[in-house]
Amino acid sequence: SRLLPIAQQGEIILQQAAHAVVDVHAPAIQTLIDDMLATLLAANGVGIAAPQVFVPLRIIIVASRPNPRYPDAPLMQPLAMLNPEICWQSTDTYSGWEGCLSVPDARAPVNRANRLQVRYLTREGERMEADYAGFVARIIQHECDHLDGILFPERVE
Numbered sequence: 001s002r003l004l005p006i007a008q009q010g011e012i013i014l015q016q017a018a019h020a021v022v023d024v025h026a027p028a029i030q031t032l033i034d035d036m037l038a039t040l041l042a043a044n045g046v047g048i049a050a051p052q053v054f055v056p057l058r059i060i061i062v063a064s065r066p067n068p069r070y071p072d073a074p075l076m077q078p079l080a081m082l083n084p085e086i087c088w089q090s091t092d093t094y095s096g097w098e099g100c101l102s103v104p105d106a107r108a109p110v111n112r113a114n115r116l117q118v119r120y121l122t123r124e125g126e127r128m129e130a131d132y133a134g135f136v137a138r139i140i141q142h143e144c145d146h147l148d149g150i151l152f153p154e155r156v157e
């Protein structure tokens with residue numbers, strides 16, 4: 001795997017909507033997922049979206065782990081979601097700290113839905129639908145915002 005450059009706030013790619021992945025099995029897609037994971041881990045993040053590494057495709061990786069701000073966050077195997085769609089989210093929201101690999105040195109409380117249902121393709125091309133809550137749901141909302149060109153400061157009320 002390769003470490004990829006991370007786009008910083010101001011790069012136009014971060015303000016654009018990304019395109020759906022057509023062929024999940026394409027070698028370039030599989031390599032990209034591996035490189036996104038390596039980049040995420042090297043950056044010590046809990047999530048990453050393809051536009052953040054200058055690729056306008058609807059691919060995110062969710063990798064919750066306990067951290068100083070969320071000590072009870074679940075430790076999960078990093079999960080790649082291709083063409084993720086939040087198909088339901090709770091109306092009840094809660095505020096929580098967020099940061100962004102593309103907005104360095106910024107931390108702010110953001111209101112997010114507490115629970116959601118997401119439909120996505122796995123990197124093997126399997127169609128999945130899953131429910132998430134709490135910090136993992138927060139990460140998914142943050143990453144899906146990246147796919148629509150939205151950065152978390154735009155969500156700060």
Ligand SMILES: O=C(O)C[C@@H](Cc1ccccc1)C(=O)SCC(=O)c1ccccc1
Pocket residue numbers: 044045046047048049067069070097098099100101102107138139142143
């Ligand atoms: O820019 C990204 O998508 C990565 C971002 C994901 C994220 C963090 C916190 C809430 C929602 C989404 C990060 O991983 S920032 C670095 C980090 O690990 C962290 C920052 C603040 C709170 C908790 C974790």
Ligand SMILES: [Zn+2]
Pocket residue numbers: 099100101102142146
């Ligand atoms: Zn971010």
